[in-house]
Amino acid sequence: MPNTDWQNNGYLKISGFFSSEEVAALQKWVAEIARWEPTSDKWMHHYESTPDGIRLSRSENFVPYHAALKKTVTRGKVVDVVSALMEEPAVLYKEKINYKYPGGGGYAAxxxxxxxxxxxxxxxxxxSVDAATSESGCLYFAQGRHQEGFIALDDNGCIASQVASDMAWTAVPTVPGDILLFGSYIPHKSGANRSNSPRRIIYLTYNALSQGDWREKYYQDKRQAFAHYTKASATQARQISKIAHFQGRTVRNHAE
Ligand SMILES: O=C(O)CCC(=O)C(=O)O
Incomplete structure (x- = not known):
């Protein structure tokens, strides 16, 4: 049966989805991936400048290179819960870890x-790999605004700031082991990490399998786009996505 909170709000938090043993494994795997050396043709690491120095802001395209994590995110209860909300079988489209170390940047609406x-x-x-609070930079959602198509897209691919500031925002804090499911039209944002602890989160994005498996094409396309994101444009220099929502101070070509 369709979930009413999901339909009404456009997001759904499930507390304690992962056991403490599973959380310990997830924390270990994220720490392993963070230690991987940068490469130009496998996983992608992105860096930012923080008050403590240069830190990872994001890693992506790591699933093919981490067998245990791959198993967790491509079969079993995660795919099952997403497929239930999708109302048909889902397939992984992309994955990322946002580390948000102390002082790490937030994301515009x-x-x-x-x-x-x-x-x-x-x-x-x-x-949620670590606790995410308003202080450490949890997500905020504009509850129920997922049924309006694109909302006031600006040149950055974000929601125009005047429109965003008139929206009602709900903070959704999480603790390790919680999951939070949201569709691609729900407006969301987050603040910088003002705490002394990292706020690491894994994001797994899925699409309906009936629409095809686009994961490789997505990363091929993203790699091509990033080859053109140079310091020539201040906006592009900051981007870690095809939209310019990241508000941290991106550092390119770190340790490459
Ligand atoms: O990790 C966050 O604080 C928000 C991330 C986000 O919305 C995104 O990466 O698109």
Whole structure:
């Protein structure tokens, strides 16, 4: 049966989805991926400048290179819960870890759909690896605003700031083991990490399998786009996505 909170709000938090043993494994795997050396043709690491120095802001395209994590995110209860909300079998479209170390940047109000090409609708499963609070930079959602198509898209691919500031925002804090599911049209944003602890989150994005498996094409396209994001434009220099929502101080070519 369709979930009413999901339909009304455009997001759904499930507390304690992962056991403490599973959380320990997820924390270990995220720490492993963070230690991987940068490459130009496998996983992608993005860096930002923080008050403590240069830190990872994001890693992506790591699933093919981490067998245990791959198993967790491509079969079993995560795919099952996403497929239930999708009302048909889902397939992984993309994955990322946002580390948000102390002082790490937040994200301007946006919808994901403008950045997620090739397929019209996606569902993302956020896994809280660390606690996410208003202080450490949890997500805020504009509850119920997921049924309005694209909302006031600006030149950055985000929601125009005047429109965003008139929206009602609900903070959705999470603790390790919680998941938070949201569709690609729900407006969301987050603040910088003002705490002393990292706020690591895994984001797994899925689409309906009936619309095809686009994961490789997505990363091929993103790699091509990033080859053109140079310091020539201040906006592009900051981007870690095809939309310019990241508000941290991106550092390119770190340790490459
Ligand atoms: O991790 C966050 O704080 C928000 C991330 C987000 O909305 C995104 O990466 O599109």
């Amino acid at each position: 946006h919808q994901d759909a403008p950045a997620y090409e090739f397929v019209p609708f996606h569902i993302t499963c956020l896994i």
